[in-house]
Amino acid sequence: MAVYTDVSFEDLEALLAGYDIGEPRMFKGIAEGVENSNFLLQTDRGSFILTLYEKRVHAGDLPFFLGLLEHLAQRGVQCPLPVRSRSGDVSMILNGRPGAILTFLEGVSFRKPDVIHCAAAGAALADLHIAGEGFAIARPNALGLAGWQPLADATAERADDVERGLAKAIQEALSHLKANWPSGLPNGVIHADLFPDNVLFMGHQISGLIDFYFACNDALAYDLAVMLNAWCFETDGSYNITKGQRLIGAYNERRKLGTDEIAALPVLARGAALRFLLTRLYDWLNPDPQALVRPKDPREYSKRLRFHMQTQSAKEYGA
Amino acid sequence: MAVYTDVSFEDLEALLAGYDIGEPRMFKGIAEGVENSNFLLQTDRGSFILTLYEKRVHAGDLPFFLGLLEHLAQRGVQCPLPVRSRSGDVSMILNGRPGAILTFLEGVSFRKPDVIHCAAAGAALADLHIAGEGFAIARPNALGLAGWQPLADATAERADDVERGLAKAIQEALSHLKANWPSGLPNGVIHADLFPDNVLFMGHQISGLIDFYFACNDALAYDLAVMLNAWCFETDGSYNITKGQRLIGAYNERRKLGTDEIAALPVLARGAALRFLLTRLYDWLNPDPQALVRPKDPREYSKRLRFHMQTQSAKEYGA
Numbered sequence: 001m002a003v004y005t006d007v008s009f010e011d012l013e014a015l016l017a018g019y020d021i022g023e024p025r026m027f028k029g030i031a032e033g034v035e036n037s038n039f040l041l042q043t044d045r046g047s048f049i050l051t052l053y054e055k056r057v058h059a060g061d062l063p064f065f066l067g068l069l070e071h072l073a074q075r076g077v078q079c080p081l082p083v084r085s086r087s088g089d090v091s092m093i094l095n096g097r098p099g100a101i102l103t104f105l106e107g108v109s110f111r112k113p114d115v116i117h118c119a120a121a122g123a124a125l126a127d128l129h130i131a132g133e134g135f136a137i138a139r140p141n142a143l144g145l146a147g148w149q150p151l152a153d154a155t156a157e158r159a160d161d162v163e164r165g166l167a168k169a170i171q172e173a174l175s176h177l178k179a180n181w182p183s184g185l186p187n188g189v190i191h192a193d194l195f196p197d198n199v200l201f202m203g204h205q206i207s208g209l210i211d212f213y214f215a216c217n218d219a220l221a222y223d224l225a226v227m228l229n230a231w232c233f234e235t236d237g238s239y240n241i242t243k244g245q246r247l248i249g250a251y252n253e254r255r256k257l258g259t260d261e262i263a264a265l266p267v268l269a270r271g272a273a274l275r276f277l278l279t280r281l282y283d284w285l286n287p288d289p290q291a292l293v294r295p296k297d298p299r300e301y302s303k304r305l306r307f308h309m310q311t312q313s314a315k316e317y318g319a
Numbered sequence: 320m321a322v323y324t325d326v327s328f329e330d331l332e333a334l335l336a337g338y339d340i341g342e343p344r345m346f347k348g349i350a351e352g353v354e355n356s357n358f359l360l361q362t363d364r365g366s367f368i369l370t371l372y373e374k375r376v377h378a379g380d381l382p383f384f385l386g387l388l389e390h391l392a393q394r395g396v397q398c399p400l401p402v403r404s405r406s407g408d409v410s411m412i413l414n415g416r417p418g419a420i421l422t423f424l425e426g427v428s429f430r431k432p433d434v435i436h437c438a439a440a441g442a443a444l445a446d447l448h449i450a451g452e453g454f455a456i457a458r459p460n461a462l463g464l465a466g467w468q469p470l471a472d473a474t475a476e477r478a479d480d481v482e483r484g485l486a487k488a489i490q491e492a493l494s495h496l497k498a499n500w501p502s503g504l505p506n507g508v509i510h511a512d513l514f515p516d517n518v519l520f521m522g523h524q525i526s527g528l529i530d531f532y533f534a535c536n537d538a539l540a541y542d543l544a545v546m547l548n549a550w551c552f553e554t555d556g557s558y559n560i561t562k563g564q565r566l567i568g569a570y571n572e573r574r575k576l577g578t579d580e581i582a583a584l585p586v587l588a589r590g591a592a593l594r595f596l597l598t599r600l601y602d603w604l605n606p607d608p609q610a611l612v613r614p615k616d617p618r619e620y621s622k623r624l625r626f627h628m629q630t631q632s633a634k635e636y637g638a
Binding site for chain 1: 331345346347348359426
């Protein structure tokens with residue numbers, strides 16, 4: 001949640017002159033997304049999100065992110081759609097920041113999704129992977145295996161201030177992952193951050209997937225491993241295998257998982273847990289004084305990593 | 320702007336069971352108000368603000384604040400109206416905080432209001448003062464003259480770190496105000512914080528007045544003096560007398576100002592400038608690490624105070 005850049009109504013009014021989306025009725029900074037400044041805009045023609053991309057999202061990546069949303073929306077994925085300006089631009093500059101206006105999706109996200117939500121989300125991930133096929137631009141996963149060592153190095157010295165033994169646990173997991181990271185798995189566009197807060201529901205139906213700013217090309221099954229971490233653990237740290245079964249099962253019904261993908265789930269789940277542990281740990285140790293957001297506790301993910309380090313097979317996840 | 324208290328959709332769902340306002344369609348923390356946690360809620364029946372009152376708003380004051388909104392709304396003021404629960408309660412407790420659900424008002428606020436907006440806002444203030452008559456509960460102004468000395472004391476030591484000579488300027492203004500503060504002016508319910516961000520417009524028409532959490536009983540003309548400070552200075556620090564003329568003139572058309580009120584404007588304007596200087600200075604020197612808000616720069620108000628300290632009569636404000 002963050003609003004880093006201030007946008008006055010006067011700034012907005014000048015901007016909207018370049019768009020054909022009606023007269024503003026409401027304009028508010030919202031506490032959403034850790035990477036960008038987000039504003040909810042309602043006009044007489046509908047609801048929109050104005051996003052200004054702060055330092056973590058590079059302007060050079062916008063053609064990928066915004067192009068991907070257009071590609072996915074054309075293929076039926078319920079995701080925000082960039083609104084083009086009168087001159088046809090998909091992005092713009094406002095108060096010195098690159099930005100975009102996107103359609104707003106109704107719906108609410110669950111803090112504690114239940115089994116039905118897990119199944120719906122698993123199916124939505126498979127649909128997303130299928131819809132992503134044929135998207136022309138590629139973007140490597142900056143937070144994949146190669147990105148973890150620098151984060152481990154940057155946090156090693158103070159990791160044990162957060163949790164005793166954490167630096168060693170990270171180093172061991174990283175060595176294990178370097179030796180065992182799978183290659184040759186089916187690749188494609190992944191969301192890479194499909195946490196419950198990025199999935200909107202109306203009742204039990206998914207009304208939208210949001211926040212594609214970690215999307216990239218990587219192993220599709222890694223995206224599933226991210227979701228097992230984010231959706232299937234209970235507040236007490238236990239893994240709910242029923243949720244895992246339903247999530248993986250619903251995914252598999254839409255997009256059949258290969259035996260190689262299933263076999264790789266434990267190591268992918270370790271990698272996904274380490275990725276979120278490292279970025280949370282880094283943000284915890286280096287809080288941004290400008291941020292209007294409290295960093296998330298990294299220990300949630302050290303617990304999950306420990307769980308994954310002792311699993312033997314995909315069966316333990318419900319596959 | 321702040322969201323201090325976290326509210327999950329599940330928390331909201333449980334809360335809404337006690338209200339008759341429909342099914343949630345959207346629920347988002349918004350970056351608004353420095354005193355409370357605010358959430359925008361849209362249901363199939365309308366839009367609402369869920370506010371949780373943080374430490375600066377005392378639960379004991381809620382009957383005043385919420386009762387005042389009901390009183391004003393009944394008298395035609397466009398202000399948020401508290402939604403009563405099925406059991407008739409105007410407030411509730413959520414996540415350990417007192418809270419209320421209020422109707423949401425459409426409209427946008429201007430960062431740099433022009434002359435037309437100043438006139439509309441002046442008229443709205445007069446209407447508000449008239450509508451406030453007869454409200455049964457009283458609340459003293461905690462940030463009136465008696466409240467300034469403690470703030471001056473609490474900031475004296477480090478005031479000069481913010482601006483050279485500031486501690487002395489504050490002390491001089493305070494001595495002057497103690498000796499010259501008017502008494503016996505027409506009293507009533509005042510908003511006490513009617514800044515441009517608390518006045519919503521649709522086009523040139525006011526669509527709502529919001530954020531009544533400093534409302535109290537005090538001299539009505541003091542409320543006007545707050546607005547002269549908040550609406551009539553330009554970004555470069557200069558006083559725009561045309562804006563002052565229109566604001567005071569529009570007020571006076573709805574509620575005739577007494578000669579005593581007009582004569583008191585310079586000293587009231589000094590007091591209002593000192594009040595915002597002191598609270599901003601205090602917040603600047605004592606930032607709340609929990610706050611998702613950057614404190615406002617107090618120097619804007621030291622400049623205004625210096626302006627007011629050299630005025631001789633209400634004519635200089637456009638009266």
